[in-house]
Amino acid sequence: MNNDEAKFILGAYRPDGRDATDPQFGEALAQAERDPELRRWLENQRAFDRAVSERLGAVPPPAGLRESILAGSRVSQPRRTWWANPAWWAAAAAVMVLAIVGSRMALAPGGNTLAEFAEFAAGDIVEQHDSHDGFPAGLREVQARLAAMKEPLSRGLRLDLEELRRQRCRSVRIAGREVFELCFNRDGTWYHLYVAHRGDMAAGATDGKPLTAARGAYTSAAWVDDRHVYALVARTDAGALQRLI
16 A cells, blocks of 8 residues: 555544544554654644534534424425525535635645744743753753754754654644754753754745744744754844854
8 A cells, every 4th residue: 555545545534533443444544654754644634624623513503404404495484595594604604614724724735834833933932831841861962962063053953853753852733733842052041943844834935044933032033944844942032043043
């Protein structure tokens, strides 16, 4: 089974995991476990399906719709034009929901722009934690290299996201996509480096220069290379970050 065949099968996989033991999906799920690219595709697909389900579930059915369906068309009721029928409005609402969700998920390859990634990283530090959780023991060598690098970070980073996952590096989610955080200290300042697969995020319209965002006392700068998208966050100003990257 190749990935295209697996995607065709997994397209019917329900996002709540109820199909995990269904033998019809067994081979395709096993393929996703073996192949990181297919696994990311499945995670994105399930996130999209969940978003659609949640939004469709929030659309209330029009009053009396069930009775109208059971009773059929009643001759005694006055004939309505199509645009005055509440059932049509419910259907239109569902179509709008699908269009909105689809457009949000299709901003670009992964659905989030570079500017949004910078804002997300700064917000995660301020709102979720202000500590050095992204400092697992198994990655001390990587963090020491980040702290001591002489060349700009935008040129010399060679990170293995599978290794970050194996070493239990702190991870968060943006639009259902996995983002890892590494912390390192340089000259007395703590920096938080967020990294994700470039294919999971949209770089957006950029001339190659890092994009910055600020949240409270923190500033973040985001950039991309041929494999990954990054955001560096620190309690400093944009100029200090620009000098590092």
